[in-house]
Amino acid sequence: MLTSTSVAPPQTANLTSKAATTLVSTESDAAATTNVVDQSGSASRTTNGKKKQSVFEDNPGDLPADAIKTDQADGGKGADTDQDKDNKHTQISEESTMTTAQSANQQVISDETMTQQNTKAADKPNMEERQQTEEKVVEEEEPQNKAAAAEEANNNNQNPEKTSEVVSSGMIPKESKESKRSWSTQAGESESQKERRKEDETKGQDSELPKDTWQLCNVTAGPDYIPCLDNEKALKKLRTTGHFEHRERHCPEEPPTCLVPLPDGYKRPIPWPTSRDKIWYHNVPHTKLAEFKGHQNWVKVTGEFLTFPGGGTQFIHGALHYIDFLQRAVPKIGWGKHTRVILDVGCGVASFGGYMFERDVLTMSFAPKDEHEAQVQFALERGIPAISAVMGSKRLPFPSAVFDLIHCARCRVPWHNEGGLLLLELNRLLRPGGYFVWSATPVYQKLKDDVEIWQAMSALTVSMCWDLVTIKRDKLNKIGAAIYRKPSTNDCYDQRKKNFPPMCPNDDDPNAAWSVPLQACMHRVPSEPSIRGSRWPDDWPRRLQKPPYWLNSTQMGIYGKPAPQDFTADYHHWKNVVTVTYIKGLGINWDGVRNVMDMRAVYGGFAAALKDMKVWVVNVVNVDSPDTLPIIFERGLFGIYHDWCESYSTYPRTYDLLHADHLLSKLKTRCKLVPVLAEVDRMLRPGGTFIVRDESSTVGEVEGILKSMHWEVHLTNNNDKQGILSAQKGDWRPETFALSSS
Template sequence: MVPEIAFGNRTRVALDVGCGVASFGAFLLSRSVITMSIAPKDVHENQIQFALERGVPAMVVAFATHRLPYPSQAFDLIHCSRCRINWTRDDGILLLEVNRLLRAGGYFVWAAQPVYKHEEAQQAAWKDMEDLTSRVCWQLVKKEGYIAIWQKPFNNLCYMSRNSEVQPQLCDSDDQPNKVWYVSLKACITRLPENGYGANVSSWPARSHEPPQRLQEVDMDAYIARNDIFEAESQYWNEIVEGHVRVFHWEQWKLRNVMDMRAGFGGFAVALINQKFDCWVMNVVPISEPNTLPVIYDRGLIGVTHDWCEPFDTYPRTYDFLHASDLFSMEQKRCNISVILLEMDRILRPGGHVLIRDSKDIIGEISDITQAMNWKTDLRDTPEGPYASRRLLMCDKPFS
C-alpha cells in the first residue's frame, strides 16, 4: 500500500499496540524489523506470555494515565489492528501519546471497523478519527480495504500554521518528551525538534553503527566528546562479546530473548548482532543513569526505562539470558541487591544464563546470594587480568 515504508530499510523499529500473541511482530522479524509488541490489558489468557514463549519482544504496558516507558520519536511505524482503543476519547490523549512516540515522517497503521464498515456508528467514529488526525497534522496517505495509514509530519510548519484556537495545542516549550517514568499523559502535541534534528536517522543496518544526532542531548558528565564515548563503547563490547563467544562457547546456547539490564548506548546488543546471533535484546536504561534510550532507538534497537528497585513488567521465566554490567555497584545505594537478584531469578528461564560484570568489592556478595538461590556459578577474572578492578560471574539457572 505504501512502498515508502520500506520494511527493514527505512522502517526498522515498530510498535504494535494490542498485539495479541504478537504475530505481526513475529512476521516482521523476517523482514529485519524489530517490533515492541504491547498489550494495554492482557485480558486474553496471558497472550503476552505466549508471545515471549514464541521468542518475540513483548510487554504488558498500561495505556491509561502515564506515558509509556519509551522516548519520543522512538518508532518508525506504529500499528493497531483491532486493538480496542478509542483513540478520540478524552480529547485524543492516547493518540497524542502515539504521536509523541512516532518518529517524524513515521507511519500510523490502523485496521479497525470504522475504516471499512458503513454503519452509522462506525462512520461517525471514522469522522472523529479523520478530524483528530487532521488537527494533529497527520496526512492520510492510503485507505484501502480495512486499513488506513497516516504519516506524521517531518517538522512543525503545519502546527504553526494552524489557527491559534485549534485543539490540541502544542506542548509547552519546556516539556521534556523523553522524560517518561511516572510522568502523566499530556493532551498536547509534542513539538518536533527544529531542522529535523533527531529524525534524520540512517537506513538499517547503517544506523546501528553511526552516532545519532540525539547522542549530543544525553545529560552526562564527560571530559571527552560523546561521539568518542559512543565509539569506544561499541569497540569495547565488540571485543568483549567476541571473546566471550570464543571462551564460553555462547554459540552453543539457544539464545532468543535477551535482556541487557544496564544498556548504555546499546553496544552489547549491537555486538550480538555483529556476531550473527539470532536473538533480540531488551535494552533497559535504569532511571538512575543518563537517559540514553533515544540513542538506543535511533540505532534501530528496542528498550525501556526502568527502576530496578521495582519489578520488571514481564511474566516469570521469559528471558534466556540476562546481562548486567556494573549494575549492582551503581544501584546498591538505592536498591536491595537481593531483591534485584530475586527479580532476575523470576524472569529467567530454567536453563537460562546470567553474566554479571561488577567490581571486586561487591561481586563476592552477589556470588553468595546466587549460590543461595541454587544457581550454578563460575567466578572468573575479566579478560583484563587478575589485577583488574572488576570480575565476571557466570551463572546458570537449574531446571529444578
C-alpha cells in the same frame, strides 16, 4: 501486602569461585589490538576558546576491566576538571567508587603470568581446555582487530580534532566530573512532574540478611506472578479504574524476596525459530485464548503443544501476507531499511512482530495483562519481544520521537476520546515523518458505531496535522488499513485556525516518561538541524554503527571522550567482549538463547555486537542513569526505561540471558541486592544464563546469593577491582511457601 516476602539466605563468606579463568585478561589482550585513535586533546578542552564541552553524566565503572580508556592527558586532566555550571536538569547521580584509570603506558600483564595464576586457581578439569580455547580465540581475533584498528586510525587521521585513544589492559576509564553533572536522567526529567520515592537511609544495606531459607511466593497469580501488576492490596485501594489504572504498575512497598514456582510439567523452551510456531502447553497452560480465538488462527491446542498458525483477526491468511500488503500500500515504508523499529499496540500473541523479523524489522509489542489470557506470555514464550503495559493514565516508558512506525490492528483503543489523549501519546512516541497504521473495523466496515468512530478519528487526525496517506483494502483478508503520516515540520501547526489539540507548554519535557501522567497536547517538531528529530536516521543497517547526527564533538560522552568517539569506542569494545568472551569463552549454548536483556545499557553496544545472532535484545536504561535511550533507538535498536529497585513488567521465565554490566554495585546505594536477584530469578528461564560484570566485592555478594538459590556458577574471575561472573539458573524451587500478607 500482596507479595509476601520470604526470608532470604545468608551470604557465604568466601565468594570467589574455583573456576577462575583468564577471561578479563584475555579480553584486554584482544582489545589491545583494536586501537581507536583520536586527536582532540583532554576532556576539559575548550572549543574555539569560548566555553567548555557540554557533557553527559554517568559514573565510573561503566566499561568493565577490559575497557577502552583515554590517554593520560584525557583521563587525568579531564577527569579532574569541574564544569562552570550544572545542566538545568538535576541529575540523580551516585558517587564514584572507582579509582582513576591508570595511564596508557601501564605495563600489560603478560599471558604467561596470567596463565600461571590460573593454573593455581583452576581446580576443575575442563578449565585448562577452556583457557587454551580462549588463547586460541585471541589469536584468531588479532588479525581482525588489527584490521579494524588500521581502518579506524585511517578514519581518525582525517579528523585532526580527535584525541589519541589507547586500548588499556584491564582498566576502567574514570569519567570527568563534568560528565557526572550535565547528562540528564529519566528520573531527573520526570521529577518535576511527579513525586519521587523517598530514600531510606538504611536502604541498600545487605549486611542484615535473614538467616533462613528461600520460600515460594504465596500469591494468587502463582507461577505467573508479576509483582507490580499483581499487587492485589494496592489494586483494592484504587479509587477508579476508568483509565485502566488496574492494569498499570502498582509496586509493593517492599519488593518480594520469594521465588516464583514453576508450572506443573514445565519443560525447557523450544528453540527459535520453531518456537514461533509452537510452544509447550505446560509452560503456558492457558486455553481460553485458543477457545475464544481459535477460529481466527491466533492459537490452537495441538496435543502437548500450543500452536500458532500465524494469523489473527486482521490477517487470517498469515502475517507475512498482511505485512507485504502494507508495504504495497505505501512503498516508502521500506521494511528493514527506512523502517526498522516499530511499536505494536494491543499485540495479541504478537504474530505480527514475530514475522517482522523476516523483514529485518524490530517490533516492540505490548498489551495489558489478562486483557486476553496470557497473550504477552505467549509472545515471549514464542521468542517474540513483548511487555505487559497499557495505554491508561500515564505515558509509556519510552522517549519521544523514537518509533519509525506504530501499528494497531483491532487494538480496541478509543483514540478519539478525551481530546485524543491516547492518540496524542502515540504522536509523542512517533518520529516526525513516521507512519501510523490503523487496521480496524472503522476503516472498512459501515456499521453505525464504526462510522461514528471513523468520523471522530478523521476530525482528530486532521486537527493533529497527520496526513492520511492512503486507505487500502485487502481483498483476501477482507480488511482494510488507513495509513497516516506525522508531519516533519511545524508548518501545519502554525497554520491551524484552532489550537486543538493544543501545543504543549515549552516547559513540558516530551522525554519525561517514568510514571508521568498523560497530557492532551502536542510537542513541536525540532527545526534546528543539530537537534534530534529534525531528520530521519540513516537506513538500516548503516544506522547501527554510525553515531547519531545529533551527537557532536562538543559533547562529552559517558566515558569522557567526545560523544561520537565515545559511541564508536563502546561499539568496538563490546564487539571484542562478545566475540572473545561471551560467544567462545563462557560455554553458553547460544542455539538455546533467544530472548536477551541488557539490564544496564549505555549506548546499546552489547546489543549491537549481537546483531548477526538469532537473538533480540531489550536495552534497559535505568531511570537514575544518563538518558541514553534515544541513542539506542536512533541506531535501530530498542529499549525501555526502568528502575531495578522495582519489578520489571514481564511474566516469569521469559528471558534466556540477562546481562548486568556494572549495575548491581550502583543499585546497592538505593536498594538491596536480595530482592533484585530474586527478580532476576523470576525473569530468567531455567537453564538461562546471568552474566555479571562489576566490582569484585559486588560480584562476590552476587555469587553467594545465586548459590543459595542453587544456581550453577560456571565462572568467576576477580582481579583487584573488577570481576565477571557467569551463572546458570537451574530447576530448583523451595518446598515451602511464604506467609501471605495480602
